[in-house]
């Protein structure tokens with residue numbers, strides 16, 4: 001016969017087991033629900049972002065623009081996926097592509113390892129510290145770690161990831177990944193080995209050639225053209241400046257920091273004055289009305305930085321206004337490193353574009369598409385002139401060689417006549 005105490009023990013044990021089972025079911029049930037709702041939220045975000053259209057026509061005559069636009073959007077995502085050879089599309093790895101258009105999501109540990117425990121500092125910005133990192137694929141990237149005291153909130157950080165994730169162009173510094181882990185927020189960008197335009201203009205370096213400057217200003221205008229005329233809704237950078245233009249290994253320029261700490265989707269809302277002193281459109285300062293034309297103003301300032309190597313904080317505008325009084329006024333404020341090494345007519349043409357961009361009235365400033373066309377024309381004319389110069393140099397050389405040959409022939413025939421006379 002079963003004793004009464006045994007019955008009690010069996011009853012208590014069964015009760016306990018049942019209790020544990022029910023608690024487990026509740027615990028896992030809650031976790032599943034949480035995961036599911038997070039997943040649904042993410043999917044909703046993804047679809048809302050990936051369906052944001054990118055305009056591919058009506059971009060003026062900027063020749064390679066729409067092609068590069070289409071291909072850059074289509075290929076950069078799949079390339080970044082393909083490039084990660086260590087990475088396979090398995091259900092566990094699905095999380096890596098949680099962001100809008102497939103930019104990679106990294107763990108804090110991965111970032112820590114790739115930056116050798118955050119010892120490879122590239123620089124310091126208002127957002128936080130930037131480190132050089134080598135990813136497991138061998139790809140070198142720049143990693144921006146949001147400072148813990150940064151005003152940039154969680155929500156804005158995610159907006160940036162979703163916004164930058166959909167913007168891809170050869171003249172923008174692309175966002176290739178991000179990390180939200182262990183209370184840290186990190187952005188992973190393409191690495192730009194030649195640093196910022198500001199460093200190249202104002203640093204100790206030997207200086208940029210006129211050819212390089214023309215290519216840089218055209219690259220910048222193409223980057224802005226994509227933001228203003230390629231993206232829907234248009235994206236206003238709001239902080240264009242030489243410090244935010246980065247250069248890659250072949251000195252091609254890319255616009256950086258777009259939207260990092262600025263609300264930039266054009267929605268007509270007034271979200272407070274944002275930008276950098278010296279680059280900010282005076283019309284925007286006085287009216288608080290934000291349009292793409294404010295970026296054109298800042299671009300105009302960069303044009304004159306490239307011509308003069310005078311920083312806007314060193315009275316650049318005063319020099320520029322004085323120079324505007326004469327046809328050749330700009331010659332007086334030309335960067336010393338360019339004197340005698342550039343075509344002054346081209347400098348004046350570029351300065352003319354710069355002046356148009358700085359027009360007091362935003363409506364009278366050219367669109368970025370027009371700016372790109374003006375600069376392209378200067379480059380094309382330059383190219384033609386250089387080719388003609390080369391041809392005429394080659395033909396001069398040829399005529400000199402021919403005349404030397406003729407002289408030689410005369411000399412030879414003269415010598416043979418002399419030797420004949422001597423024999424006779």
Ligand SMILES: Nc1ncnc2c1ncn2[C@@H]1O[C@H](COP(=O)(O)OP(=O)(O)OP(=O)(O)O)[C@@H](O)[C@H]1O
Nearest residue numbers: 122123124125126127130142189190191192195196
């Ligand atoms: N993608 C990159 N590749 C290489 N270097 C970079 C990259 N991004 C930033 N840097 C370097 O890191 C430094 C800090 O950059 P960051 O963009 O954070 O600040 P900033 O633009 O100089 O200033 P702010 O954030 O105040 O506008 C700069 O000197 C820049 O040269």
